[in-house]
Amino acid sequence: DADAAYPVVPDVADGGVPCGLVLKNATPWPAARLANELKYKGWEDATALAPRRVYFPLLAILVRAWLRQCDDRNVERVVLLVSGCGTPRDATKDAKANSTEHVAALMELFLTRVAAAGNLPSIKVVRLHSEANVFRYDENISFVRHELEPAVARLRTSRVVDDPDGADWYA
Numbered sequence: 001d002a003d004a005a006y007p008v009v010p011d012v013a014d015g016g017v018p019c020g021l022v023l024k025n026a027t028p029w030p031a032a033r034l035a036n037e038l039k040y041k042g043w044e045d046a047t048a049l050a051p052r053r054v055y056f057p058l059l060a061i062l063v064r065a066w067l068r069q070c071d072d073r074n075v076e077r078v079v080l081l082v083s084g085c086g087t088p089r090d091a092t093k094d095a096k097a098n099s100t101e102h103v104a105a106l107m108e109l110f111l112t113r114v115a116a117a118g119n120l121p122s123i124k125v126v127r128l129h130s131e132a133n134v135f136r137y138d139e140n141i142s143f144v145r146h147e148l149e150p151a152v153a154r155l156r157t158s159r160v161v162d163d164p165d166g167a168d169w170y171a
Helices: 031-037 057-069 101-116 137-162 166-170
Strands: 020-022 053-055 077-085 123-133
Touching: 020 101, 057 101, 077 101, 077 137, 101 123, 123 137
Parallel strands: 077 123
Antiparallel strands: 020 053
16 A cells, blocks of 8 residues: 555554654645745745644544444445635635645544555445635524535435435335
C-alpha cells in the first residue's frame, strides 16, 4: 500500500492505528498563498513548502468506536460527512474560501483508503455540503430541515427497501 498515491499513516502493516494520509507529490504553495493563508510575511523564498501529511485522529477514534458498536458484517455502514462555509469577517473575502468542503473530501479519502487497506470494513461515505452561512443559527436549521434530514431519510429508505426482510414492514 506504500505505493498508493495517498498511503495511510502510520503504515497499517506496522500494526499502527491509521490516523492520516501521506500527500505524495503535493503541489508546492506559492509565496502569495503562504502569506495569505498562514498570515505570515517572509515566505517569499519558501516556494517549496507543500503539505506533506494530513491527520484525522478524532475521526479515526470515532469511526473505530462506532464500528465496535455494530459488529454485524452484513450491515452496510454509511458515514455522512457534512461540511459548510461561513461568511468571513473580512467582507472582501470569498465565503467559499472559508469552507470545510475540502476537509470533508480529505476525510472521505482517508476513510476509503483505510478501508481499502483492510483496517476497516467497507464504509460508504456520503458528503453533503451547505452553501448557507454556518455562523447563522436560522440558516443551519434550514439546512438541517431541508437538506440533511431528507438525505438521511433517503439513505434509510434505500436500505430498508433494498433489504428483503425490510420491504415487508416498510410498505
